[in-house]
């Protein structure tokens with residue numbers, strides 16, 4: 032298999048867009064990728080690319096997208112040198128935060144049980160069968176594979192993190208022809224209004240945005256009329272109108288801006304012109320769902336909560352509680 036090359040990595044996707052009449056968008060993406068990889072290369076990228084290149088070439092591999100562990104496997108097991116290469120390559124892509132994955136029998140037990148989030152969200156969605164799907168802030172792309180497994184015709188994730196991109200490519204190299212792609216872009220960089228997608232997900236992103244209503248408008252612009260928005264974010268208990276803005280960090284996380292109550296969030300969505308917004312899930316994040324593992328050895332949620340009162344963060348705010356809201360862009 033060829034080494035990572037930014038031109039070839041996205042060539043099938045860009046060709047598809049061009050064939051479907053989206054030449055302008057394809058050209059804009061090409062320029063953005065050029066800026067990302069040629070004009071502003073990331074210092075750690077060569078190391079992650081070297082890790083990716085260690086993964087053994089197995090053209091007989093299959094990716095299973097319908098299991099809680101997104102799984103790469105083949106009928107013929109890896110030889111022992113191949114297993115060693117695989118382990119070294121995957122270790123070179125640590126820390127693994129979003130998953131779990133399984134590569135030829137090796138379980139990547141990630142910091143997050145992202146499968147639990149998917150199990151909460153998936154039953155409430157309109158069918159993804161045949162749809163074009165966007166996942167904003169997709170991390171390693173774990174949910175991209177699950178969306179494809181749920182029947183989506185085309186899945187595109189965006190996330191600026193290049194380690195996440197390399198983790199995604201560790202799977203994608205074993206199913207290169209699948210219409211599942213991760214673009215290393217921020218949502219602010221997408222052309223507007225795009226109106227390309229049937230379903231757009233934004234999970235775990237809104238609280239990182241300084242202007243939450245603008246984020247909702249950005250998301251709405253990605254959708255075709257009548258498309259579905261799936262928004263998952265941190266919320267707090269409180270009446271309509273109530274929002275928590277942490278003084279500085281929240282659960283040690285930098286860059287956390289607005290944690291609305293569910294009713295406030297529903298109002299924000301209505302004000303952003305989204306229809307039929309409804310809360311389909313609310314779950315308190317536990318230290319079983321987010322924890323340090325062998326594949327993510329830094330501190331995790333346990334250390335971000337008050338040791339004397341684990342219902343509160345270390346800064347004294349209410350502990351993490353996440354709501355999923357589904358809404359529709361007017362048709």
Ligand SMILES: Nc1ncnc2c1ncn2[C@@H]1O[C@H](C[S@+](CC[C@H]([NH3+])C(=O)[O-])CC(=O)[O-])[C@@H](O)[C@H]1O
Pocket residue numbers: 129143145148167168169170189190191192195216217218219233234235236239
């Ligand atoms: N402006 C932005 N544009 C695009 N992505 C962004 C932006 N800002 C941050 N991100 C990305 O959004 C992701 C948020 S994590 C949720 C992962 C997954 N969705 C999950 O639900 O498990 C939640 C968390 O770690 O707090 C990170 O991967 C960022 O790089």
